[in-house]
Amino acid sequence: MLKFDSFYFQCPHCEAWLEGRNLKAEMVNQAILYSDGKVLNDNYITTPQKMILCPSCGHVFWIEHPVEPLITYEKPDAEVYSWNTWRFFGISFSDNKGKLALINHYKTFLKKSHYEPRNEIYLRRFLWWAYNDLHRNHQHVRLKYLLNGFMSFGVWHCNRKMILEGEKLFIKNYKDFTDNLKRLLALLEKHPEEQIDLELPEIYRELRQFDKVKELLEQTGSRTYFTSEMLRHAKWKDARVFMVSG
Numbered sequence: 001m002l003k004f005d006s007f008y009f010q011c012p013h014c015e016a017w018l019e020g021r022n023l024k025a026e027m028v029n030q031a032i033l034y035s036d037g038k039v040l041n042d043n044y045i046t047t048p049q050k051m052i053l054c055p056s057c058g059h060v061f062w063i064e065h066p067v068e069p070l071i072t073y074e075k076p077d078a079e080v081y082s083w084n085t086w087r088f089f090g091i092s093f094s095d096n097k098g099k100l101a102l103i104n105h106y107k108t109f110l111k112k113s114h115y116e117p118r119n120e121i122y123l124r125r126f127l128w129w130a131y132n133d134l135h136r137n138h139q140h141v142r143l144k145y146l147l148n149g150f151m152s153f154g155v156w157h158c159n160r161k162m163i164l165e166g167e168k169l170f171i172k173n174y175k176d177f178t179d180n181l182k183r184l185l186a187l188l189e190k191h192p193e194e195q196i197d198l199e200l201p202e203i204y205r206e207l208r209q210f211d212k213v214k215e216l217l218e219q220t221g222s223r224t225y226f227t228s229e230m231l232r233h234a235k236w237k238d239a240r241v242f243m244v245s246g
């Protein structure tokens with residue numbers, strides 16, 4: 001059974017048709033939440049892609065709200081670019097090369113033009129997540145994951161190699177990572193309506209300002225599994241993105 005509802009929209013420049021997808025909520029088996037706010041449902045990111053690079057003419061455009069009349073649910077009687085051809089600019093994430101390519105796309109977009117704060121926040125948040133993708137699931141390098149029987153030796157070994165290589169790339173790009181995060185933090189502090197839950201303390205944690213994490217979490221007052229995990233990681237002085245639930 002299909003996990004998605006397809007919808008269709010046109011590039012405003014060349015009028016090519018593109019297929020978009022909405023995940024069907026009732027088909028989701030497993031949702032994973034990471035500390036940076038990225039959520040994966042069955043390995044698909046749930047945050048909609050608002051910025052689109054037309055696979056036909058290269059025009060960049062935004063779809064803020066994928067609703068009619070901008071989109072249609074009826075398949076047009078024309079050639080349609082499938083979701084995979086434009087989603088994340090057609091990049092494959094099966095290796096670190098693809099992950100770096102995504103980072104470079106966001107960096108180029110940010111350099112190319114001036115954006116409204118909410119659009120810049122959107123791009124910088126996705127750039128942050130793209131950097132974190134280089135070493136996301138770092139816990140999988142542990143032997144425990146092989147011994148638990150989650151993966152075969154071949155898969156574990158291959159995955160481990162990719163994550164360790166990704167960690168090196170993350171360190172190599174650390175200055176760019178923190179520059180982006182500092183700019184995102186400044187924007188979010190100015191525009192609190194754009195903040196995702198617990199995004200600020202997480203940014204401070206990833207910027208290694210661990211005392212500030214404690215201070216902010218004490219202000220929020222509520223104690224959840226997420227806040228206590230964040231405090232625990234801050235106490236360890238661990239700044240790496242971690243899996244909250246999944």
Ligand SMILES: [Zn+2]
Nearest residue numbers: 011014054057
């Ligand atoms: Zn186009």
